[in-house]
Amino acid sequence: MHEFHGIDATLFDLDGTLVSGGIALPWAHQLIEASKGHFAIVTNDAEHTSAEIECLMQMIGLPIKQERIVTAGMEAIRQVAEDMPGAKIAMATSRSLQAYARTCGLYVTDAGPDVVLIGRDRQFSYDTIRFSANAVLAGAKLVICNPDRTHPGPNGTIVPETGALAASILACTGPVEHRVIGKPQPEIFLAGLKLVDSAPSRTLMVGDNPETDGKGAERAGLRFLKIG
Amino acid sequence: MHEFHGIDATLFDLDGTLVSGGIALPWAHQLIEASKGHFAIVTNDAEHTSAEIECLMQMIGLPIKQERIVTAGMEAIRQVAEDMPGAKIAMATSRSLQAYARTCGLYVTDAGPDVVLIGRDRQFSYDTIRFSANAVLAGAKLVICNPDRTHPGPNGTIVPETGALAASILACTGPVEHRVIGKPQPEIFLAGLKLVDSAPSRTLMVGDNPETDGKGAERAGLRFLKIG
Incomplete structure (x- = not known):
């Protein structure tokens, strides 16, 4: 699995990165562990509230508090x-x-x-x-x-x-x-950075979509790891 | 009003040409008269059947038989x-x-x-x-x-x-x-020409929309009169 060096915090995309089709992806727990608890979720979800996502994540064994979740x-x-x-x-x-x-x-x-x-x-x-x-x-x-x-x-x-x-x-x-408003636009990355209280250059964005996660991370000055 | 010279038949657009907002336009009767009864309707209507349009036209004082109406x-x-x-x-x-x-x-x-x-x-x-x-x-x-x-x-x-x-x-x-399928594509003009049994070069398309009526008429080899 990946080791994250020289970073203070990680922003995770959700669909295709930690979950897919309503189940946790095999590497989800390891990714979250690798972030040493300094992470937030930044998702283009334009349907659910972060409270609803907390609930959905709980159900599939990924307990992530709504306070860590930014949605488009x-x-x-x-x-x-x-x-x-x-x-x-x-x-x-x-x-x-x-x-x-x-x-x-x-x-x-x-x-x-x-x-x-x-x-x-x-x-x-x-x-x-x-x-x-x-x-x-x-x-x-x-x-x-x-x-x-x-x-x-x-x-x-x-x-x-x-x-x-x-x-x-x-x-x-x-x-x-x-x-x-949503990836790849910068606002949602900035909101994620605020949650993890980290500088862009020392923050890693992990996502499966080069168009939204990758380009957005680049524009916001974050490092990017493509996964999935 | 217009006099149509050197033409054998006329194709009329409907909305904005003969009717608007559910009523007959002031020049509708004169246009139909000018065609000397050799006309058909060619409309991009993609909701009503020609029978329904006959009924609607009847209600607003423009009795036009469904057999004269081509819809997209x-x-x-x-x-x-x-x-x-x-x-x-x-x-x-x-x-x-x-x-x-x-x-x-x-x-x-x-x-x-x-x-x-x-x-x-x-x-x-x-x-x-x-x-x-x-x-x-x-x-x-x-x-x-x-x-x-x-x-x-x-x-x-x-x-x-x-x-x-x-x-x-x-x-x-x-x-x-x-x-x-629909104006400005040729099929619907060809169907109109068939109804009036006329050659393209001796047929006039009358419409309000240069993009659909005008361009389509040009492509199908018809003459075009913009109205409205």
């Missing part, structure tokens, strides 16, 4: 709440992320939103596309929780991700300014 | 039935287009389809994206009824169209070979 969905909501306190936000997301937005002081509504936020919404529909595109064309800011278009599903299938849902909205609006 | 949705189904008789087809479309596919001898199913056809499906959902993308990745042919991403709705809003729905599926599959 929650980070996007946090950024919106910071930039536009009390904003009216329309959310194509899970209900748990909507509840989280309320705890951040945002006003979740479909009437004249200031912001439209797109996550991995299993209720995504024709009406979501129509509503979101028209709200953005009417002036609402568009925030997309992560750029991923798919992630691997069971038996070689693919699972549609936030980026694919956003594609239909952007097809309607045409090119519009919008914000993507 | 029906033309796409006709092409699939011609190329792959009896094929198993999964359809993201209205129920009336599914019924039409059955009358063309296609077998409408979600189990192991040979073809995935995308129309303007108001029931379009996250599950449609997942199912369609995986079926295409497993080898089903992808047919998109028209490339339009939006059409104008009431009060300056936009209405998502077939092309925007297809964008989310193509975002999942990545670049895959697929067929688009």
Whole structure:
């Protein structure tokens, strides 16, 4: 197994790195051990809260506290709440992320939103596309929780991700300014660094995706180990 | 009003040309008169059957028989039935287009389809994206009824169209070979020409959209009049 030298802390991607298809990967425990407990999870998950992920991880024998988990969905909501306190936000997301937005002081509504936020919404529909595109064309800011278009599903299938849902909205609006929060964008890495209280140059990002984990780590000044 | 010289027949676009927002445009009757009864409708509608459009037109005082109407949705189904008789087809479309596919001898199913056809499906959902993308990745042919991403709705809003729905599926599959049937592709113009039994060079296409009506007419060798 890997030995981590010259680093103070490790950021782990989740899907494809520590878990896959709802089970822990064979090397997950060893990776976590190698980090000597100085680690955080940085995931492009735009559906679950960190509390839900803690629960899921517990069930598969990887006890990781929610305080160590940064998700693209929650980070996007946090950024919106910071930039536009009390904003009216329309959310194509899970209900748990909507509840989280309320705890951040945002006003979740479909009437004249200031912001439209797109996550991995299993209720995504024709009406979501129509509503979101028209709200953005009417002036609402568009925030997309992560750029991923798919992630691997069971038996070689693919699972549609936030980026694919956003594609239909952007097809309607045409090119519009919008914000993507999630790997490879830097915010989520910075949030991870804050959790482990480590300098970028002495922090290792471990992930399976060179496009999101690798490029993002490079941009944020972190070292990168590809796995999986 | 326009006088049509040196032409034998006219093809009309529908939305924005003869009707808008569910009412006849002020020049609609005069345009139809100018064609001296030698006309057909060629529309990128990927939701209604020509029988439904006849009914809608009747209601707004433009009595046009279904036999004169070519739609992108029906033309796409006709092409699939011609190329792959009896094929198993999964359809993201209205129920009336599914019924039409059955009358063309296609077998409408979600189990192991040979073809995935995308129309303007108001029931379009996250599950449609997942199912369609995986079926295409497993080898089903992808047919998109028209490339339009939006059409104008009431009060300056936009209405998502077939092309925007297809964008989310193509975002999942990545670049895959697929067929688009509908303006500006030639098939639908050729079907219109057949209805009016006229040579392209002596046929006028009247439409409001230079991208679909204009470019398509040019490619098919028709003359083009922009209106609206």
